[in-house]
Amino acid sequence: MQQNNGLDKSQIISFAVLCLVLFGFMFYFQKDEQKKEALNAGKQKTEQAQNAAKPTQATNINPNVTPNSIQTATLANKELKLEFSSLGGQVSKVELLKYKAYDHKTDKADLPLYLIDKNNSNYGFQFKDKTGKTVNTKDLVFTPVVNGNSVTLTANYNGAAIQFIYTINTTGELKDQYALDFKVKSQGLANVSSDNKADFIWDYNVRNLEKGRAQEQSHSEFSYAFNNYKDYDYDGRSTMDEKDETLNWIGVKQQFFSSVIESKSGFTQSKGNQDAIEEGEYLKKLNFEGFVPMNGSELNQDFTWYFIPLDLPLLKSYDKNFDEILPLGWSFIGWMNRGFFIPMYNFIASWGIAAGWVIFLMTIIVKLILSPIMYKQHKLSAMMKVIRPEIDEANAKFKDADPMKKQQATMEIYRKAGVNQMAGCLPALVQIPIFYALFRFFPNFIDLRGQGFWFAKDLTAYDDLIKLPFKIPFLGDHLSIFAIACTVVILIYTVMTSGNMQQPQQEGMPNMKVIMYIFPITFLFFLNTSASGLSWYYFVSNAINILIILVIKYVILDEKKIHAQIQANKAQPKKEGKFQKRMREMMENAQAQQKAQDQQRKK
Template identity: 70%
Template structure:
């Protein structure tokens, strides 16, 4: 028979460890249950506190606990806007522009899916901060008016929205008994907005997404595209956040003061930028009874002007003369041509032709000068060879003498370039901001305000992206051909270390490709047509207008004659060179004396 000797040492150790684990679990679950019970009691106490009326200012500030049952949605709609209002915060929770679509045929929403929230922020008598966007309102609809009411303590807050024509929503705020809750005489309007992309070109649209605001009784306008906004001293009449073609704006009849804002780009995804705005509104007798207006507008210049609130400045057509060119030349010209009923791309084509005709005297003079300089190139080379070892000033004087005898004014070639600089910048502003071009197709281009990507690939190449614009490529090729045709008259630098100007001119069209590749295809198309016309003009001048042999013979004949009287500019240039040459000799003499 086997004898039972009791528990051995290993069994005692195992039993002890098991007992400790068991006791640990008992204490853990006991503490967890106790904690859960405490949380339950705290929650019940909180609910009790919320329903107690002994401390209305403190208890009812937290009364707006949002539950699924507390969220109600009501709607208004007209031909232009479809609006949804939420009982949570009494806010516009959805704003859809009915006459437009986002890229890809999607509905165009400015507000939707909680990408925007706004409300009035107060400080109660106990120092606590609360915002109307966290309160629950009771909505009512009557015709084109939505009224939302809420109570906080003994105060009643009422928001009244009225949907009107021209993308306008009147927004009245009324309070009664607010003085029982607050006593500092002010409130802050706080607006948070994640702007959703609506266009094809993300980088281009992000560049045009920014703060916009007016002040000084609507007379002055400013914008901020990259940095924090800070206007502590101005009273803003309206504050808006614009995109490439659309804008959400809120106007305060009594103005916003102490305004500040923050913006941050969102690298990828559905949204482009994150905006936060905070502006103060003053209370009258500790009551907020003020009128505001929301505008959810397409950036059409005639529509913007019709409001008479300086909204047309939102459209970034350029400052001063640049903006005037767009407002009074290019936009009316495009509208006139497109009114003929032709496709947008052909309207741009004919607009280019008309602009070229207007500039034809200046452009003809430039191309004629270019052709003449090519003809006298042998004479310039002869001077360079003859005065190869001479003083640079002397060589320059002889070179200018050749130009003078040939009747070539070098400075005349600068005028067309100066004329084209503002035109280029104006068109750079025109094409990506012209609403009438948005979504207009031409040949293989679905949207003339965005790049074409018929040639595309999956990976992202630095500077180029994931596509190659055909219009940008065609424009680059034409500019390169034009450069080759005009580079023959460029004088190469004689001094060591100076850059080769021909090489730089060939590099320019290539770098231009990277710029145009992500820009509006309408801009590339315009410059393709423009430079193609330049090539035609050069060929016409060369083969039908200028006789190179005759010009060359005239130069040889002029050499035998007395030099023509210098022009004012040429005389000044010669005097400056002589002075510089004299100063250089004096400096060399001083250095020789020191030696």
């Protein structure tokens, strides 16, 4: 008796009702969340007023310096507000004025966004004086003098003067607004030191600025360019070692922002390490060390600091390979994001619609492009259903025979029917690079940052309206509604497409149907802490897949015609293809070897 592997009318109605329930569930939580926000608005304002930020005292690195004696100077333009400390002559605070950081207390992105604050960045130039004592400029006390858009910090060490001159751009192009010119000058240092190079040491603790801690932590790493800006590399491991390369710039990349220092002479013998921080306001601790030359034992070098959002057009405008900092994927994957998904998003977003609906339309466009491949896949599925009785008959006939003979008989049925099993793999192969490209796109595309849709407040982070009173391993302390909805439709799609999958005929062989059903459940663990934009995309994508199957099954394909076509294919002599010939020869050789081994055992 032929199995009915499709959906009947009651199943179609069930699917439609389930979709309505899911959407109703989404709208309910959105409305409920809006009520909570309205009730807590006054309370939050009161708390923010009571918890106004207090000045943070600097760490007393130098025993001769007290916190009250440390002076600060400030520079600002339209994009950056910078503060400089007299202790070490360092940049002690960096605020990006047009962006906000996520506040875990209010569940909103309403905090000032500081890349550097509270001594999380500490850098200096280290050298030895003629007595062998190690000196680091971060321990010296500088005197700041502000002149317009420039600040000069001067320190003295045993009669030698060291100056750090910082200049910010207040006019010019947007890219210039994120740059800070940094000149280092010395006078009389040759009388104090005989070194021919200084060791630039930079310690940096990455601040937690986004909602998804684990996701942001995984995107925090070293990034650097070398070979005259032509080559780029990154390091998310525990250590980095580039002793043979001269680095043009070294940066600490976060999910959407980066702090970069460029050396005009380059950093040599560079090395670094990084360690994850499990909890608190910091995500990772990174330490970098690289040498810069001291000409005639004087420290005269030009640098540029960049405190930049990872916006692709902005990064490209520098022409310093900064666009590689944005992790959109290597090779073809990166090309798909840069040349297809980002332009498509920008084009649709220019219509003025919400980000969630932009993603919805992107999904439809991708489906339309892939529709010919999808049609072939589902047509193959329908043909497999028609010849299933013959496959079952062959399996029963060769039940007790050599497994190789059973496989040969099955392949012969496919060949006569004109069914190419390998064609079913093509859609899956095409989907893999698309999935990986989108996996890179959604959590790294800064235009989506802070863009809400329904109950998801930020499409680059997870939605967590369903909060759990405990933590579940690999799942966390919440349930994402987008992830749940996506998992449900993937499960429905799996049920619809796994009907033609053969059951294992031999003992010990895995049941592929069971594995296929487990996959959507495991997918929930992955999506629950991923960008909600990715879950929304795949919810829409798989819902469309289900509709395509229904349309193909009930509107486009006629099983009687397919059956007649298969019978006609059987009647015609079939030319054996190269792949089929190779498979047949492999099976025959394997069968011959098996027989030889059996005969050898009998002897």
